[in-house]
Amino acid sequence: MKITKFETFIVPPRWLFLKIETDEGIVGWGEPVIEGRAATVKAAVEELSEYLIGKDPLRIEDHWQVMYRAGFYRGGPILMSAISGIDQALWDIKGKYLNAPVYELMGGACRDSVRVYSWIGGDRPSDVGKAAKEAVEAGFTAVKMNGTEELQYIDSYQKIDEAVERIAAVREAVGDYIGIGIDFHGRVHKPMAKILAKELEQFRPMFIEEPVLPENNEALREIAHATNIPIATGERMFSKWDFKKLLEDGYVDIIQPDLSHAGGITECKKIFAMAEAYDVAVAPHCPLGPIALASCLQVDGTSHNVFIQEQSLGIHYNQGSDLLDYLNDKKVFEYKDGYVDLLKGPGLGISMNEEFVNEQAKEGHNWKNPVWRHKDGTVAEW
Numbered sequence: 001m002k003i004t005k006f007e008t009f010i011v012p013p014r015w016l017f018l019k020i021e022t023d024e025g026i027v028g029w030g031e032p033v034i035e036g037r038a039a040t041v042k043a044a045v046e047e048l049s050e051y052l053i054g055k056d057p058l059r060i061e062d063h064w065q066v067m068y069r070a071g072f073y074r075g076g077p078i079l080m081s082a083i084s085g086i087d088q089a090l091w092d093i094k095g096k097y098l099n100a101p102v103y104e105l106m107g108g109a110c111r112d113s114v115r116v117y118s119w120i121g122g123d124r125p126s127d128v129g130k131a132a133k134e135a136v137e138a139g140f141t142a143v144k145m146n147g148t149e150e151l152q153y154i155d156s157y158q159k160i161d162e163a164v165e166r167i168a169a170v171r172e173a174v175g176d177y178i179g180i181g182i183d184f185h186g187r188v189h190k191p192m193a194k195i196l197a198k199e200l201e202q203f204r205p206m207f208i209e210e211p212v213l214p215e216n217n218e219a220l221r222e223i224a225h226a227t228n229i230p231i232a233t234g235e236r237m238f239s240k241w242d243f244k245k246l247l248e249d250g251y252v253d254i255i256q257p258d259l260s261h262a263g264g265i266t267e268c269k270k271i272f273a274m275a276e277a278y279d280v281a282v283a284p285h286c287p288l289g290p291i292a293l294a295s296c297l298q299v300d301g302t303s304h305n306v307f308i309q310e311q312s313l314g315i316h317y318n319q320g321s322d323l324l325d326y327l328n329d330k331k332v333f334e335y336k337d338g339y340v341d342l343l344k345g346p347g348l349g350i351s352m353n354e355e356f357v358n359e360q361a362k363e364g365h366n367w368k369n370p371v372w373r374h375k376d377g378t379v380a381e382w
């Protein structure tokens with residue numbers, strides 16, 4: 001079998017899909033995107049396709065190594081997201097060729113289903129109590145929300161109190177035992193992260209996420225000493241080498257690699273296994289589309305230390321076109337009591353509605369996150 005064609009589709013709300021064709025008629029789908037840089041990743045995918053066209057799609061590990069190593073420069077969000085989507089599509093082809101879901105090709109399942117959580121509240125969290133209640137009524141056993149808006153290196157206790165009030169409202173609305181993930185979103189700097197984490201402890205959150213930016217991960221040591229809340233991070237880390245020091249240092253409790261950013265199925269399976277050796281849990285990041293989610297669920301199926309999966313159904317970014325819209329069989333992502341079953345179809349286990357993909361690609365998108373500034377005019381983390 002030979003790879004014959006690469007085709008990319010920039011589709012709303014903010015995604016990039018990739019279809020790889022073969023001379024045996026088997027096609028594979030991937031989602032190579034970094035949010036806000038879809039066109040740049042598309043160009044990287046096209047460059048990588050020059051090497052892959054004409055090659056055997058089943059030699060995934062070798063293709064991964066060539067894409068990663070043979071260009072001399074490596075890593076980072078753009079190249080690794082391009083590799084991720086290509087890798088997903090190759091696994092989809094392999095699974096269809098062997099008529100098995102990807103998890104069967106990676107050792108087989110160690111679970112029947114995966115717990116999922118729902119986003120609430122948007123970029124600037126408001127009305128979160130009500131949204132949390134609705135998510136729980138829809139069957140979710142866990143929610144995630146942004147903790148704060150902009151926060152300066154040293155900011156006012158008023159903003160701390162506002163954050164505390166919001167989390168209090170959520171805890172009040174959902175009762176004692178629903179999981180609450182609180183995403184600091186890299187908006188918080190070390191001095192405020194310690195204060196905020198300590199104040200939020202009373203609500204017994206499931207985790208705090210990106211308490212500081214990943215480039216400041218050495219600060220996790222001090223934050224971990226200031227609070228007993230599990231610390232999660234990793235959506236902006238892109239390979240096993242990026243995770244190496246984080247795991248060795250031992251201050252992280254949950255890693256959150258993104259299957260569309262951290263080298264795809266091949267690399268994330270390895271990163272999850274590295275975490276297992278450090279007794280660290282995994283909650284794969286996935287605010288993206290159906291191909292990315294299917295890829296996550298395939299690896300989750302074989303990974304003992306995955307305890308929950310992010311998914312974007314109904315997320316604030318998806319207004320107007322959501323992940324189910326792109327599927328022929330929407331039932332594969334049916335959530336029951338806050339869990340989703342493994343996808344048992346061949347390859348990634350989903351069937352793309354190509355007509356809809358083509359239609360949406362005509363519309364395209366140019367999604368960018370907003371640029372936020374503090375009161376003094378300095379740029380703020382979004």
Ligand SMILES: [Mg+2]
Nearest residue numbers: 183185209235
């Ligand atoms: Mg996050």
